[in-house]
Amino acid sequence: MAKKITKICCIGAGYVGGPTMAVIAQKCPDITVTVVDLNQARIDAWNDPDVENIPIYEPGLSDVVGEARGRNLFFSTDVDKAIDEAEVIFISVNTPTKTYGSGKGMAADLKYIELCARQIARVAKTDKIVVEKSTLPVRTAEAVKNILQNTGNGVNYQILSNPEFLAEGTAVEDLHAPDRVLIGGDTTPEGQEALQSLVDVYARWVPRERILTTNLWSSELSKLTANAFLAQRVSSINALSELCERTGADVSEVARSIGTDSRIGPKFLKSSVGFGGSCFQKDILNLVYIARSYGLKEVADYWEQVIIMNDHQKRRFANNIVKTLYNTVSGKKIAFLGWAFKKDTNDTRESAAIYVADDLLHEQAGIAVYDPKVPAEQVYSDLDYLETRNSEKNKQYVTVFEDPYEACKDAHAIAVLTEWDQFKDYDWKRIYDGMKKPAFIFDGRHLLNEAALTEIGFKVYTIGKEA
Ligand code: NAD
Numbered sequence: 027m028a029k030k031i032t033k034i035c036c037i038g039a040g041y042v043g044g045p046t047m048a049v050i051a052q053k054c055p056d057i058t059v060t061v062v063d064l065n066q067a068r069i070d071a072w073n074d075p076d077v078e079n080i081p082i083y084e085p086g087l088s089d090v091v092g093e094a095r096g097r098n099l100f101f102s103t104d105v106d107k108a109i110d111e112a113e114v115i116f117i118s119v120n121t122p123t124k125t126y127g128s129g130k131g132m133a134a135d136l137k138y139i140e141l142c143a144r145q146i147a148r149v150a151k152t153d154k155i156v157v158e159k160s161t162l163p164v165r166t167a168e169a170v171k172n173i174l175q176n177t178g179n180g181v182n183y184q185i186l187s188n189p190e191f192l193a194e195g196t197a198v199e200d201l202h203a204p205d206r207v208l209i210g211g212d213t214t215p216e217g218q219e220a221l222q223s224l225v226d227v228y229a230r231w232v233p234r235e236r237i238l239t240t241n242l243w244s245s246e247l248s249k250l251t252a253n254a255f256l257a258q259r260v261s262s263i264n265a266l267s268e269l270c271e272r273t274g275a276d277v278s279e280v281a282r283s284i285g286t287d288s289r290i291g292p293k294f295l296k297s298s299v300g301f302g303g304s305c306f307q308k309d310i311l312n313l314v315y316i317a318r319s320y321g322l323k324e325v326a327d328y329w330e331q332v333i334i335m336n337d338h339q340k341r342r343f344a345n346n347i348v349k350t351l352y353n354t355v356s357g358k359k360i361a362f363l364g365w366a367f368k369k370d371t372n373d374t375r376e377s378a379a380i381y382v383a384d385d386l387l388h389e390q391a392g393i394a395v396y397d398p399k400v401p402a403e404q405v406y407s408d409l410d411y412l413e414t415r416n417s418e419k420n421k422q423y424v425t426v427f428e429d430p431y432e433a434c435k436d437a438h439a440i441a442v443l444t445e446w447d448q449f450k451d452y453d454w455k456r457i458y459d460g461m462k463k464p465a466f467i468f469d470g471r472h473l474l475n476e477a478a479l480t481e482i483g484f485k486v487y488t489i490g491k492e493a
């Protein structure tokens with residue numbers, strides 16, 4: 027009989043830890059769930075009396091947090107206390123690409139994971155199930171186990187891998203009704219018992235046939251593989267978008283035509299200005315690095331091409347704007363509709379908009395940004411982070427607006443970088459009237475009604491369609 031879990035702690039109150047734990051707490055009112063983080067401001071925001079001010083924007087999330095917070099869901103910076111009291115500890119900290127030393131620019135930086143393992147080893151006095159929720163290189167559990175098992179304090183640890191598959195913008199939906207939950211564990215009886223305890227938590231709301239169990243390494247590697255396959259689909263359709271533009275084929279018609287083949291399926295075939303988000307690029311780079319470290323050159327080169335194609339797509343979009351605007355954007359105002367890496371999130375990590383803006387800034391364009399959920403400080407910090415130019419220059423050439431009509435006023439061109447639904451319903455005649463002529467639109471998201479815009483007078487470029 028697997029042990030019934032009553033106390034869970036999660037280290038890391040970010041885009042994964044916050045929503046995931048909020049849903050566990052919502053669905054399991056008898057389990058106390060404490061989410062801890064070193065970042066005081068983030069924890070304060072999770073505890074804000076006005077639940078609309080929680081630090082992550084996700085449709086439906088404030089309702090879930092509102093229901094469980096203070097009942098059995100708690101947010102705190104007291105990491106030691108939460109570790110001490112929990113039976114199950116999720117590690118949901120960031121695992122960014124390394125920016126220094128060996129593996130720089132490719133490998134996952136596991137320093138935050140190691141710090142968590144060491145902290146657990148230092149604090150724990152009772153047996154713990156430690157769950158890898160972060161996305162990790164295959165065989166990380168071995169390192170975590172080594173750190174935990176060499177403390178000599180007599181505590182028994184079981185390590186599980188339970189990668190998260192939620193997508194931002196639909197996190198709550200994905201957590202309420204996941205395609206699957208994946209849990210990997212040791213094949214020993216103790217490992218299987220721990221695994222069963224976690225299965226029983228998810229089984230409170232996820233049908234058992236959707237809870238897959240595997241060994242540790244399959245679970246760790248499946249997460250990297252899933253992201254690699256998803257990103258590969260985007261790069262594949264984006265590769266064809268360029269060919270469509272030259273041949274008169276329309277990439278959305280091609281996508282529909284192939285997507286009706288049940289073996290291919292219709293999802294994730296939307297050609298775009300390039301995928302962004304904190305994970306696709308980092309996880310593929312990590313996969314490439316792992317393959318190289320095993321000497322698997324062809325495997326590494328194969329997956330690396332997904333990133334090469336994505337970089338090309340972002341650059342190609344920026345180049346096309348310059349080329350179309352008579353080979354110069356110097357001193358011209360280009361309005362960006364959208365800065366987030368996809369709609370319905372305030373997350374901008376690795377957003378294509380950042381790189382397109384950087385390329386246009388190289389060409390001395392003036393950029394006017396409007397995004398319904400991204401504040402000005404975030405736009406500037408994303409550009410500053412690239413270290414392409416100093417922050418004064420970024421502030422000089424980039425202006426962030428709170429009103430889309432103001433952002434588009436007197437612009438030579440509009441670039442649609444994020445597929446926010448509201449963009450479709452704007453008064454496009456009013457926008458056209460306020461712009462310099464000819465008024466160009468570069469739709470990087472297949473969002474707008476090209477025929478209607480052309481009728482108004484816009485010159486429209488839609489990715490994957492002959493202009
Ligand atoms: P995030 O940066 O939003 O959150 C991580 C949090 O961990 C931060 O708030 C940070 O302060 C905290 N942290 C780091 N070290 C800590 C420590 N030692 N003690 C306490 N807190 C610490 O990251 P995220 O987007 O939630 O991603 C977390 C992991 O989940 C990553 O491995 C990522 O690849 C994976 N993942 C992310 C998504 C997504 O949609 N963002 C989806 C699936 C998986």
Ligand code: UGA
Pocket residue numbers: 161190191192193194195253256260293294295296297298299300301302303304305306367368
């Ligand atoms: C992705 C995966 O979908 C999740 O399963 C995974 O858990 C997560 O990464 C992770 O590990 O972080 P996310 O990055 O939040 O989720 O969002 P996606 O919907 O996958 O979109 C990623 C990027 O691809 C976005 O920039 C999106 O605009 C782009 N995209 C997606 C396309 O350009 N075309 C598509 O058809 C689909």
